[in-house]
Amino acid sequence: MVAFRAGHLLPSVQGAGSLSFQEERAFLRQRLVFLYKTLFALSAGFFAVTAGAGLLLQHRSWERVFFSTGASAHLLSILGSLGCWLICRNAVLSIRALKWLEGLALVGLLYLLKLSSYATDDVYALMLGTSCASISRAVFIPTSVRRTFWLSLACALPDAPLLALSLHTRAVGDILQPTLDALLWSGINVTLATLVCQTIYGLRQQVRDAHRLGQYTLLEPLGAGSMGEVFLASHALLRRHTAIKVLRPDAGGQDLERFEREVQLTSQLTHPNTIAIYDYGRTADGLFYYAMEYLEGMDLAELLAASGPQPPERVIHILSQVCGALEEAHGRGMLHRDIKPANLFLCRRRGIPDLVKVLDFGLVKQLGGIEEPGATEGPMLAGTPLYLSPETLSSPEKVDARSDLYSLGAVGYALLTGHHVFEGQSASEICAHHVNTLPTHPEVRLGTALPADLCCIILRCLEKQPETRFASARELRAALEACVHARAWTEQEAEQWWEAQQDSELEKTFVRSNPLALSQTLVTDLSHRAA
CATH class of the missing domain: 1.10.510.10 (Transferase(Phosphotransferase) domain 1)
Structure with a gap:
């Protein structure tokens, strides 16, 4: 038997539905920190490369590079990403606040990047920014498929009309093609983001189900004993931490008898200095386990x-x-x-x-x-x-x-x-x-x-x-x-x-x-x- 000790949970092994309130909040906060940190690094790196190319290769002036409408919008998006990153990392926020920060802040930052693209009439930068933001969010943030669809639609829907508005001074033929491209790519972005979320959400559900024993969801391995392995687990309804000992799948009949005898005899003991047994069961695929108190x-x-x-x-x-x-x-x-x-x-x-x-x-x-x-x-x-x-x-x-x-x-x-x-x-x-x-x-x-x-x-x-x-x-x-x-x-x-x-x-x-x-x-x- 190995010691049961407190440790960090493994959010990649569980779906949001299997977490307690505090764990779900910590999980969402961790993902948002990673998302906004990534967006900050990518947008700042992109701006540094384009600004450097404008100054050194195209010999543009400082004012045109840093103080144009497009550059100002891009710089604001960089500062916004940095602010969201620091807020998610340092502030103590509720789940509701984190979800608002995930939705509205992401859409706002993306619109600032769009302003940069509108100002330069760069339809390809517009499509690239929308694609990166919506698909990255679908990958990093564990939300439902419906929420992903509506947020992706909010990010991509204005691209075509706003791009057409920014090109109103051009001929109709020059407006139609980029507007059509933006409209098609908007549909592709929404579809891809939704499919990515559906795939990841489904895989997360499968992993969660694979780590569930009855009413218990396995969260983290704690060690191996003489007959099986011990895991940190969470009860689906009680939301309390429990230690689960699982018999090895390849265990023989004598090991099973010892395993059953261990739980049956230990459950008779009630002394406060003896480990307490809560439950004993068997999964549909024949895996035997018992639940005991989790010790720190x-x-x-x-x-x-x-x-x-x-x-x-x-x-x-x-x-x-x-x-x-x-x-x-x-x-x-x-x-x-x-x-x-x-x-x-x-x-x-x-x-x-x-x-x-x-x-x-x-x-x-x-x-x-x-x-x-x-x-x-x-x-x-x-x-x-x-x-x-x-x-x-x-x-x-x-x-x-x-x-x-x-x-x-x-x-x-x-x-x-x-x-x-x-x-x-x-x-x-x-x-x-x-x-x-x-x-x-x-x-x-x-x-x-x-x-x-x-x-x-x-x-x-x-x-x-x-x-x-x-x-x-x-x-x-x-x-x-x-x-x-x-x-x-x-x-x-x-x-x-x-x-x-x-x-x-x-x-x-x-x-x-x-x-x-x-x-x-x-x-x-x-x-x-x-x-």
Whole structure:
């Protein structure tokens, strides 16, 4: 399971109808900024080239180049494009205001360019400007086909009559041909702009439908888990962000059973430190998914990569919350079997800046139940090598709730020291250490003094024999709450830490090349292992 984190939405993956109000406004604003920035660059570049050619090649005067009616209109259109660009980029505008700015401003800027063409009797520049503006708008701005048709018609309709009016001093034969050309090109512009909008709008609708699962529209990939992928999604009616886990299309029957068991068992858990499941479903083409709460923050692996060893009081605060979630799960006869930093998510929520959520119950086991769906030949080794208990490796059929406490102790060791309990060149070497090697004292590993009571608790969790560890998650939580530094990690300190991470943008730039590697979850059939 990977962490769910806040990120930028991908507007190219969605239609305007799938967005919330704020997202739709941001999307339209982004497109308008791009449109007017492009129009400004093109019109300014065109004016610079034509003005330079008039001065250098045609030897025109400055007054004729810069202060004629056509040049003045062109310069006003350049300034107007620049103004619209800056307004869309910096001002906070409603959707209605943005749509007015998109329609009226574009038509007004285009008419200024038309004045330039009328003043010079340049029918080709007139047709070029109209074509570029109307088709660019159809490409950049995600609006309906009807709106595109009427705006394009408003842009192109006056070309022929105004051009004929500007040529009234000429002979009838000299007026008819350019007017007819302008009329034909106006019809072509309106048709092309409408067809372009219809095509893009249809493709956007197809992409949106392809990224829809039931009532949920997929917005952004968040990562990949052991059985599938996780996406940020939006509910069609509730308009709230949700995390969607989708089973891989090529997954086998055993993966589907595990996937269904994960959602069924996790949905029974209601502890506030356990990830909440909202929905479970299957699409018409056979794609299985379930929806869960969307979390903003970082998992503990990212926390360690960003900040290194944590203060003892914060470690106590985090471990105590995980104990609460495990206490409920164990009370219902469920073992998590994959407790590790990447499956423990740290959230920033109002009132609880360091709220921990336990994720990924894909390897959950019911005590006294079958080890794995479809696995009737023998036991399975399941978990992450860096956090596996000794009995998981030596006698997995005897694993009980104390195995999760060993893994949690290994997580506490990593939080306190910044290093794994055991390290090695391969998974087998690390597993051998778990079975045979005593852990180094956290103080020795960190090289500085640590609270003796917390170190004793972590080392007791890491005892080789399950009976010498804490008997239950409740007993472990009571021991943590009895520590000298318990409740010393205050809400104010947590809030200050989160503000510091936000200011330094560490939350967006995690370093993956850290000593906490080799954290891939393993599921291995042990039925045919050598005696």
